[in-house]
Amino acid sequence: MAVKDFFKNIFSNSSSGSTQKQYARFLDGNSPVFTQFGQNVYASDVVQMCIDVIATECSKLQPKHIRVDSDGMQRNVKSSFNRLFKFAPNELMTTRDFIEKVIWLLFMNYNAFIYPTYEMRDDGRGNLTKNYTGFYPLNPTDVVFLQDSIGRLFVELHFANGDKFTLPYNDIIHLRKKFSVNDIMGGGADGQPDNQALLKVLQINDTVLQGVEKAIKTSLSIRGILKINTMMDDDAQKKERDKFEAKIAGGKAGILPLDLKGDYVDIKPDPKIVDKDTLEFLQSKVLNNYGVSMPILSGDFTDEQYQAFYEKTLEPLIISFGQAFSKTIFTDREIDVGNEIVFYPQKLLFTNTKNKIAVADILGNRGGLTNNELLALFGYPPYEGGDVRNMSLNYIDVKLAGQYQLKKANMKEAEKNVQD
Template identity: 60%
Template sequence: MALVNTFKNLMSKGKEFVRAKLMNGYIPVFSQFGQDIYESDIVQNCIDIIATEISKLQPRHIRTDSNGMITTPKSSINRLFKFGPNELMTTRDFLEKVIWLLFLNYNVFIYPIYEYVRSDNGENTRRFTGLYPLNPYQADFLQDASGTLFVKLFFHSGESFTIPYSEIIHIRKKFSVNDIMGGGMNGQPDNAALLKVLQINDAVLQGLEKGIKTSLSIRGILKIATMMDDSSQKKERERFEQLLSSGDSAILPVDLKGDFVPVNLDPKFVDKDTMAFLKSSVQEWYGVSQAILSRDYNDEQYQAFYESTLEPIVIGLGQAFSKPMLTSRELEVGNEIVFYHKDAMFLSTNAKLNLIKIVGEQGLLSDNQKLALLGYPPIEGGERRTMSLNYIDVSLVNAYQMSRTSATKGGTSDE
């Protein structure tokens, strides 16, 4: 693949590396794993909902000037976000894969590929040509003689690459006791507490399966009143089973040698409250409520889900992408990468109408933006902005009130 050749060209040759020194004294060698809990359907459903919602985001490279005005520059970054971060993925695919890798490993590495081009003012600038989410099975952190941090990534194909850490987009989940990696002390998913709940839930499900099979398989005991060897008993049982399967009526004939004794099995299953508790424990771990999990939520429930679960990821994505993809100078003059939620499409129709009324009266939305909120296509001349005359500039409030007071007292308000 072209990505492998690109990595080979970018490898630091002729340099000598030593293990990076961490404050906690641990060797910075981390293996990526964490597949144990992902056999659970509840876990997969929770992650799938989060990944699906994040995949709807619209990443943008924006610039905010000193007056607070936001513009979208025509940059190579915006081109990648619009048409696809690489030749294999759309932007939606890319974001979904990033989130799945993040929850699988509590760390995800993304490599931005770029080339230097000369701008109009004669300066060399970076033109980004691809963004690739990586899934190494091991990451070693190294230092060169100058103390620069590098990361050596090992892949299941047998390839390994050493890349400056400053050029890697590294997104972490539960970044706590480890100095570099997310997860536990060893830079791996710390799912011990969740695994206990899942083991209990699995034992309950297995018990249900066995109880159902038992209750449906053993229906009674056939007592044979004569002495028979094993082969004779087998023939008698097969004859009885044939009667069971071929009888058209509810009456089953049995000769004097046999006596059928029905067995009434009453397996005890786990009550629904216990099952609900086990399920809710997993949902709380991932911050996904039952309403979100069942896709039957209102605006308030989704807003709570967004603020508690999605928003920290959205903010983290913007910061993680901005740091390696933008230069220090670009960051200083207001450049950043932001992940926008498209047009508040999660809102109900009534909520959208209220939003259009409140924000539209301020003149903040064009006619086409209002139509887009309701799912309609743009119209000719729809860039017009209208606002209500029931509002006044705050700087004119005092003058307006003084003029009203003067008019009330019999004066003029020509001012």
């Protein structure tokens, strides 16, 4: 099956109803028709490297469907979501591929749309629930928001091959970047990336780099001038120049013989190249726009530098992913009883051996990790019977601490009475 037909089949079971629809009306008065989206800033290698770093780090996230009980404890749930995101949320992508693609779409368009496919099933108690069969990142060329006679919001997605599909907006996972002046889309007022300020910096940076390239070429191409002290026509000048070049090529001793007709004037190359501070300033303007520092870009960072990168750039993305997925996947009732999607950053935060030892010491001693989980933290395979939790006797349940101390106090009081 062709990829084109494959994506058509994804939407074949979706139904938007046959009721009459009109353009959705937004409070800002703008038209609800959005075109995807300017891409000229992505010709810059620095921009691509910044997005690639963010996408690569986010691809290490571990999406999980959990349930938080009335005591605030998180419980793992056996669900179709966890089954899909363990390895492959759809037939074309692994979980890592999926997250990386969504990040690229989000940073390129300031909006990312994900369509979850599902089947309705009876849970055995007479309730219909959604059994998810796949999650697909979409890359539409145009997006139109519509509403029906009772105010329900729909999104009409147009694709590059001419296909279009109208879907309930509640069925679409919609991620936004720089969600500000537009009522429903990320980016600027027109629902597109507002890259004007960044474009100016990139244009200056490109002009500087072109100037450096030309200066280097010029310094390597002209090394001297041959002054011919007689009047010659063009053919004669060419013959004299050819003879001079032949002498240069054959001058093994480094001594160039000339007759009285010619003088050689040496040109000492001194190209004026933009100083290092200016180049670094221009590059830092681009890096700061994406929240990526030079140590993060090069991979030579300290724990403190990575922590700053995580808190400033990655953590807001991780939070928005969890909230957007939870909002679309679960009903209000399911959210009320504690269901949510969490994108766990464990593989991001514990990247070096020192941090792994620290988390193993803290969580391992308190029974927070099984023996096999501790082995996995350091890259070792599990062993049979290793799914047990051990804890140090130096710690005690806070509920038992008061009883323990009271018992100790009573024992001391009893010992004192015996001695008296």
